[in-house]
Amino acid sequence: MNTVAVRTGLPAMIRHITRKMLLGKRIIIAGFIGLFIALILGYAGSQPYYYENPVDIGTDMMDLLILFFFMPIIAMIYGTSIVRDDIDDKSITPVVTSPIGRFPAYMGYYLSLAITLSIVMLGITSIGFVAFFGQTGGDGMGNLYVSMCGLVIIGSFAYSTLFLALSVALEKPMYMGLFYAFIWEGFIGSIPGSIGKLSIKYYLRSLGSEWIGHGSISRFRGIEGADAFLVLLLVAFIFLFIGGKLFEEKEIP
Amino acid sequence: MSAEKEEQRYPVVYAQGLSKWYKQVIGLNNFNLDIKPGITGIVGPNGSGKSTLFKIMLGMIRVNNGDIWVMGQRPWANPFLLEKMGFCPDYEYLPSETTGREFLRFVGGLHKMSGDVLESRIGEVTAIVGMLHALDRKMGGYSKGMKQRIKVAVSIIHNPQLVLLDEPLSGTDPLVRRDLVELIKRLNKEHGHDIIVSSHVLHDVEKMTRDVVLIYKGRAIASGSITEIRGLIDKHPHNIVIEGKGIGDLAKRLLDEKYVVSVGYNKDRTGILAQVSRPEEFFDDIAEIVATTECQVEKMCSLDDNLEAVFKYLVGGIG
Numbered sequence: 001m002n003t004v005a006v007r008t009g010l011p012a013m014i015r016h017i018t019r020k021m022l023l024g025k026r027i028i029i030a031g032f033i034g035l036f037i038a039l040i041l042g043y044a045g046s047q048p049y050y051y052e053n054p055v056d057i058g059t060d061m062m063d064l065l066i067l068f069f070f071m072p073i074i075a076m077i078y079g080t081s082i083v084r085d086d087i088d089d090k091s092i093t094p095v096v097t098s099p100i101g102r103f104p105a106y107m108g109y110y111l112s113l114a115i116t117l118s119i120v121m122l123g124i125t126s127i128g129f130v131a132f133f134g135q136t137g138g139d140g141m142g143n144l145y146v147s148m149c150g151l152v153i154i155g156s157f158a159y160s161t162l163f164l165a166l167s168v169a170l171e172k173p174m175y176m177g178l179f180y181a182f183i184w185e186g187f188i189g190s191i192p193g194s195i196g197k198l199s200i201k202y203y204l205r206s207l208g209s210e211w212i213g214h215g216s217i218s219r220f221r222g223i224e225g226a227d228a229f230l231v232l233l234l235v236a237f238i239f240l241f242i243g244g245k246l247f248e249e250k251e252i253p
Numbered sequence: 254m255s256a257e258k259e260e261q262r263y264p265v266v267y268a269q270g271l272s273k274w275y276k277q278v279i280g281l282n283n284f285n286l287d288i289k290p291g292i293t294g295i296v297g298p299n300g301s302g303k304s305t306l307f308k309i310m311l312g313m314i315r316v317n318n319g320d321i322w323v324m325g326q327r328p329w330a331n332p333f334l335l336e337k338m339g340f341c342p343d344y345e346y347l348p349s350e351t352t353g354r355e356f357l358r359f360v361g362g363l364h365k366m367s368g369d370v371l372e373s374r375i376g377e378v379t380a381i382v383g384m385l386h387a388l389d390r391k392m393g394g395y396s397k398g399m400k401q402r403i404k405v406a407v408s409i410i411h412n413p414q415l416v417l418l419d420e421p422l423s424g425t426d427p428l429v430r431r432d433l434v435e436l437i438k439r440l441n442k443e444h445g446h447d448i449i450v451s452s453h454v455l456h457d458v459e460k461m462t463r464d465v466v467l468i469y470k471g472r473a474i475a476s477g478s479i480t481e482i483r484g485l486i487d488k489h490p491h492n493i494v495i496e497g498k499g500i501g502d503l504a505k506r507l508l509d510e511k512y513v514v515s516v517g518y519n520k521d522r523t524g525i526l527a528q529v530s531r532p533e534e535f536f537d538d539i540a541e542i543v544a545t546t547e548c549q550v551e552k553m554c555s556l557d558d559n560l561e562a563v564f565k566y567l568v569g570g571i572g
Contacts, residue, residue: 008365009364013359013363016359093340093342095363099335099336102330252308252313
């Protein structure tokens with residue numbers, strides 16, 4: 001028997017939404033960001049000065065450009081539009097008229113977003129890594145690559161919860177998304193002291209400080225890696241619950 | 254239908270005192286409904302509340318007042334009910350870069366179908382709607398009629414008991430209209446789906462079913478057999494505009510006819526507005542009447558071709 005019994009329509013939903021996002025217009029923006037990172041890191045890697053300590057320099061640049069700056073921005077670009085765009089262009093109709101249920105459908109959107117973001121961020125990370133370390137080489141760069149990939153995947157799953165909830169809660173989520181990505185994560189998260197703990201970046205760097213032995217991230221004084229992971233998990237659950245409940249109660253005009 | 258059979262019919266949709274408003278705009282106003290199995294037409298002008306009613310039935314929006322039961326269940330937050338319902342919306346929502354087959358796979362998957370069962374069902378429904386030939390083409394290249402057909406296929410992919418078709422004939426040419434009407438009738442007759450179909454053209458719905466609900470400004474103003482509703486509409490005095498040379502002569506002559514209620518000139522006196530109680534007789538006689546005068550008719554049209562005028566008459570000035 002070739003027929004596979006599936007208990008929910010979620011796999012079909014996740015496949016469709018992920019494919020739609022990966023083949024949508026936003027991938028062009030992600031492509032430009034990838035190109036930009038390739039140019040910057042490629043240029044940096046070509047400078048003889050950096051060859052003295054390439055892994056430290058490369059780690060700092062990837063940390064700054066990818067984890068610190070573009071990760072929340074790309075998450076914002078994808079996350080704040082996913083549900084809102086589907087409501088606006090009515091392509092949400094098959095989902096909300098299917099027997100999946102609103103809360104599970106929200107989880108479907110979340111997983112689609114997190115998978116898409118992970119793929120995009122892994123692509124960008126790989127491009128940046130090859131552009132720099134392809135020229136410089138360096139001890140420990142394999143471990144660095146794996147650690148960076150792990151961080152962008154965790155970051156993708158964490159940021160997705162926040163921006164998806166915004167997408168459901170607000171009519172114009174992009175404004176709040178911009179504020180969060182640039183002001184909150186970019187500025188508030190960098191202020192020394194406890195206030196930094198109110199950003200996702202803080203916990204990602206706490207994790208990174210245990211995983212990566214090079215560059216300034218290795219000297220970051222955050223909390224224990226396991227605790228950081230638990231905090232991210234808790235935050236994810238809270239945002240997923242709030243977003244799912246909002247989506248359950250949302251009228252689709 | 255015998256009285257016994259009539260009793261066996263249960264309401265597919267039953268609504269009582271249903272109200273829905275969007276801020277200051279009323280979508281439905283104290284709306285009552287009792288839809289039996291078969292094909293039921295919801296007829297009303299644009300903006301009358303047809304789509305609002307469909308969205309409530311699907312649980313996409315909630316009501317502010319009143320109660321509604323679809324197949325005995327309340328639709329809001331009830332995903333299990335959606336297993337038994339299919340929906341063909343009046344708006345465009347098909348992704349242009351996706352083929353018909355891919356989209357049907359996606360929707361079938363949402364309804365827990367997969368593998369051979371899904372593939373075979375895709376073949377079945379596309380054969381029913383006559384879209385097998387274009388199944389692997391991107392939907393962006395579909396004509397309006399093809400899009401309507403694939404939307405109907407999407408609505409029945411999971412073999413639902415109840416299919417909601419919101420303005421399925423809208424924007425299609427007469428040939429496609431005729432085919433779609435036949436398709437909708439077959440969906441009920443041969444495939445056993447109960448169908449609720451909306452339209453702003455009474456004539457279209459008349460071709461599909463005898464059971465009609467007239468909706469206007471969010472209210473069900475009449476429901477039942479189309480014959481009864483036709484009777485109501487025929488009592489409506491029709492307004493007919495006639496323009497041409499020597500129109501005064503014709504105006505005087507028309508006043509002699511019993512079915513002409515009134516005759517008035519338009520502003521520049523180049524035309525008249527005749528109000529007639531029996532339009533069929535008027536149209537039968539008009540050529541003969543004109544021949545008895547010096548009038549040269551250049552234009553003649555009925556102002557009551559649009560449903561809006563009929564509804565205004567039926568509701569006696571609601572709103």
